[in-house]
Amino acid sequence: MIVAPTHRLTLRIGPATFRIGSAWRRPIDQLARLYAGYPNAEGRIADFTVRLDPAGPLRRWLRPSIFITGDHGLADAAPMSLPHGLLAAEMGMNLQMALGWRRHLLLHASSVEKDGRALVMTGESGSGKSTLAAQLGERGWRLMGDEFALLDLFTGHVFPFPRLVSLKNSAIGVMEAEVDPARMGPPMRATAKGDIRHLVPRADAVARMGEGAAPALLLFPRFGHDLALRPVGQGEAFMRLTQASTNYVALGEPGFAALTRFVAETPAQAIDFPSGEAAIELVDQLWAALP
């Protein structure tokens, strides 16, 4: 027997609208609190449905265990415990974007904007791209997103997807030290991704979530190494970005045209850094040196 979701919420993040249903109230209440400053999306046609269902018939009440499902699903997604319900909902939304979005070239990258130009940062999980974007977002930059950068297929501009910033492990303390506690989500310990705590982007990031920017700089950050800087050729940037895109193949020729334009017009650097402060200083220097 499948229990129909009884708690629902519709959220709009950037250009995408999600209808989220849950068998439990708590994840929906947490989402409603953290997304309270986002535009009201009730009644909008949803692009995606995300459902948090009990993993088995009794798992709604007994050691509650969540199975993430929706329009696009992964057969081997592991169930999660109810205290991690907020993370399950966020992962569900990411999964729908990654598997289903076709209106932009979707890059697994963080991005921030200043003076109408975008800085895009891509790298593996743990590279520091998310924390660096969150820190820049508190220091005069507009946070466009910590997880996905949306590359417009016609204009070549980068568009925001400013969902909650997903802070992991040591990044949690870094951001707790500099933002209002009201902007932090509940701490979630020992998830499959380590300790997680969400951060609500600043109000301007949310208010301007429909506003794109021309890409000006592409960085491949790597946290935990001595400070180093290496120019990245267009071929390497192209190859790494195709690996960082979840829909490059699905988009076909428009995706090829958008990505080749992006790498041909955007200078790229690989940066290694030992700390957030060192990275921020380097980013400021690189940004100031742009033509």
Add this chain to the structure above:
Amino acid sequence: MSKQTGYRRAPDDAVVVRPLDDITLIYHRPSGQTHMVVSPVPEIWAAMDPAVVMDADLVRERLALSYELDEAEEDMRAAIAAHLDEMAALGLVRRA
């Protein structure tokens, strides 16, 4: 010398060639695949013609019109033949 295999370049509207600073990208429309190639593949591609069947020898002669070829003629022919074989596997050229 035995007769060489002849190839015809795929039609111009079947591919999009986009040179970047260090490599050349070739998007193959029928398959939707992107190929990253380096010299001499873009030069071989440019030397060929969709309307003309060419073997490695003829490709080498065409290349010699635009480039200074410093390898021995036989080595060059063998290298071009190997590239043509690879390009045929990708659908960029067809065996005539």
